Amino acid sequence: MGVVGVLTAGGDCPGLNAVVRGVVSRATERDAEVVGLRDGWEGLMRDRTVKLDRDAVRGILGRGGTILGTSRLDPYVHGDGLASCQDTISRIGIDRLIVIGGDGTLRSAMGLANEGLNVIGVPKTIDNDIVGTDTTFGFATAVQIATDAIDRLATTAEAHNRVIVVEVMGRTKGWIATHAGIAGGADYILIPEIPYDIEQVADVLRRRHRGGHRYSIVVVAEGLEAPAGYQALDLKRDAFGFERLGGVGYQVADAIEQLTKFETRVTVLGHVQRGGTPCASDRVLATRLGVAAADMAIDGLTNVMAGVQGTEVVPVPLEVATSGIRGVPDDLYATARTFFG
Numbered sequence: 041m042g043v044v045g046v047l048t049a050g051g052d053c054p055g056l057n058a059v060v061r062g063v064v065s066r067a068t069e070r071d072a073e074v075v076g077l078r079d080g081w082e083g084l085m086r087d088r089t090v091k092l093d094r095d096a097v098r099g100i101l102g103r104g105g106t107i108l109g110t111s112r113l114d115p116y117v118h119g120d121g122l123a124s125c126q127d128t129i130s131r132i133g134i135d136r137l138i139v140i141g142g143d144g145t146l147r148s149a150m151g152l153a154n155e156g157l158n159v160i161g162v163p164k165t166i167d168n169d170i171v172g173t174d175t176t177f178g179f180a181t182a183v184q185i186a187t188d189a190i191d192r193l194a195t196t197a198e199a200h201n202r203v204i205v206v207e208v209m210g211r212t213k214g215w216i217a218t219h220a221g222i223a224g225g226a227d228y229i230l231i232p233e234i235p236y237d238i239e240q241v242a243d244v245l246r247r248r249h250r251g252g253h254r255y256s257i258v259v260v261a262e263g264l265e266a267p268a269g270y271q272a273l274d275l276k277r278d279a280f281g282f283e284r285l286g287g288v289g290y291q292v293a294d295a296i297e298q299l300t301k302f303e304t305r306v307t308v309l310g311h312v313q314r315g316g317t318p319c320a321s322d323r324v325l326a327t328r329l330g331v332a333a334a335d336m337a338i339d340g341l342t343n344v345m346a347g348v349q350g351t352e353v354v355p356v357p358l359e360v361a362t363s364g365i366r367g368v369p370d371d372l373y374a375t376a377r378t379f380f381g
Contacts, residue, residue, distance in 0.1 A: 042135035043073045044337055046092070048106040049080035049114075049141040049148075053164050053178035054318035055326035056106040059140050061097040062330020068094055070338050075132050079109040080141075081148065085119055087128040101323055104316045116148050122155040129157070136337040140164050143362060146345060150358035153343035160337045161345035161358055162329050166314050168215040169366045172356035173347035177326040182209065182313040183219045189309055190224030190257055197255035203245060203296055203304040207289030209313050210261030213367045216313065218376055221259035228258045228380050230292065233367040238267040238292070242299035244381040249302065258296065260289045262308075267295040328353050 044067050048056050060076070067074045074092040077083030090096075090108075100107055115124045128134070136158045139149040142165040153159040163170040166182035186208045197204040206226075208216045214231020221229035228244060230236050245256045266272050270291045289306045297304040318326065325348070332346045332353040347356035 043075055043133045044136045044138060044334065045075050045077055045084070045089075045129075045132065045134040046108070046138045047077035047080055047083055047140065048108050048110045048164070049139065049145040050110060050112060050164070051142065051166075051314065052105050052110055053166055053314055054104055054181040054316065055177035055322040056110075056140060056164065057097075057100040057103045058318060058323050058326035059162055059164070059177065059330040059333070060092070060106070060108060061100055062327045063138055063334045064092045064097045065094060066331040066334035067338065070334070072334075072338055075134065076108045077128075080111040080113060080145075081115050081125075082111050082113045083108070084125040084128050084137075085113065085115055087131065089128065089132060101327070102317050104318065114144065114148050116151055122152050122157060125152070125157075136160070138162065138333050138337055142167070143170055143365060146170070146358055147362045150343060150362055153358060158337065158340075158342040159358075160333045160341060161361065162333050163345055163347060163361065166216065167210055167213060169213040170345075170361055171364050171366045172345060172361045174350070175325070175348055177322045177329060178314065178318065179215065179322075180325075181316075181319045181322045182216050183223065184319055185313050185316070186216055186220035186259075186309060187223040189307065190220060190226060190259065193307055194224070194255065194257055197257060197305075200303070201254045203256045203258065203293070203300070203302045205258045205260055205289045205293040205296070205304060205306045207260045207262055207287075207306065207308040209309070211263045212365050213263070214261040215368055217259045217261040218368050218372060222376050222379070224257065224259070225379065226259040226376075227256040229260075229373075229376050230258065230264050231261045231368060231373070232263040232265070234373055238295045239299065241292075242296055245296065245302065246300050248381045249300075256302075258292065260292050262288060264288045264292070266291050270295065
């Protein structure tokens with residue numbers, strides 16, 4: 041039996057350690073050696089590895105973050121693809137690689153598979169926006185954190201007769217905003233995939249307050265376009281060239297205050313949504329995905345992702361997983377819209 045490499049890349053996400061634990065436990069059960077690659081693709085490109093066995097993954101099921109570390113270094117953006125990783129692959133004897141990451145990471149995984157490396161992907165993102173899987177681990181935890189925050193903010197908003205804009209994560213799609221907004225009883229939800237008129241938002245809030253309600257909660261996904269009349273934010277980029285989102289909530293709040301004359305405050309939840317321990321359902325999902333990915337790798341599958349379809353974990357071609365970004369369906373947003381105002 042050969043060596044199975046495993047890495048976690050891109051942004052961190054509740055449940056990463058549960059996936060690693062699932063991979064290691066099933067692979068060792070099937071007499072395969074597992075090597076962890078530290079700090080995402082950096083470990084594969086720069087030969088930073090650690091041997092993983094059952095003892096190494098004991099007690100990590102409920103831990104947030106990732107014991108392997110992560111980064112946004114990418115073998116195709118910052119290197120020459122498989123050639124950038126070949127020294128590590130040859131030295132360790134890696135013949136199967138399990139890559140736990142989001143859409144960008146899975147695209148790079150597909151590139152390596154197309155160059156001849158046996159690769160299995162595991163979809164990871166709190167944004168829940170990967171094609172080919174009904175859900176991604178970390179999403180349920182992020183939604184619960186955002187919902188808890190909305191519940192708390194509603195009480196302080198009511199006490200002070202304010203509008204509070206809650207900005208949540210969602211780079212291009214509004215899954216967290218929609219689910220947390222519904223669960224938290226938000227009075228308006230703004231997401232990137234649905235065009236909006238800030239005047240209409242203001243009108244809904246005015247009607248609500250005229251009806252005797254002392255407060256309103258507006259949930260905004262961080263990837264939302266600026267309101268009409270506001271310039272797009274000049275976003276900084278990280279060391280790997282990726283935009284650091286955040287701040288549109290302040291523009292939305294300013295516009296609402298200008299239009300309604302209601303005192304409006306902003307809370308940006310930021311990284312608190314993907315930090316900390318995963319909820320029970322994410323622990324179970326991440327464990328299932330890790331075990332399934334190990335089986336797929338050892339059984340000789342390649343260029344596929346362990347995706348959730350219905351109640352089953354099935355192999356999904358990486359070509360499908362990377363074919364686009366899965367947005368909030370119209371019927372779900374229509375359900376949320378029922379409660380606006």
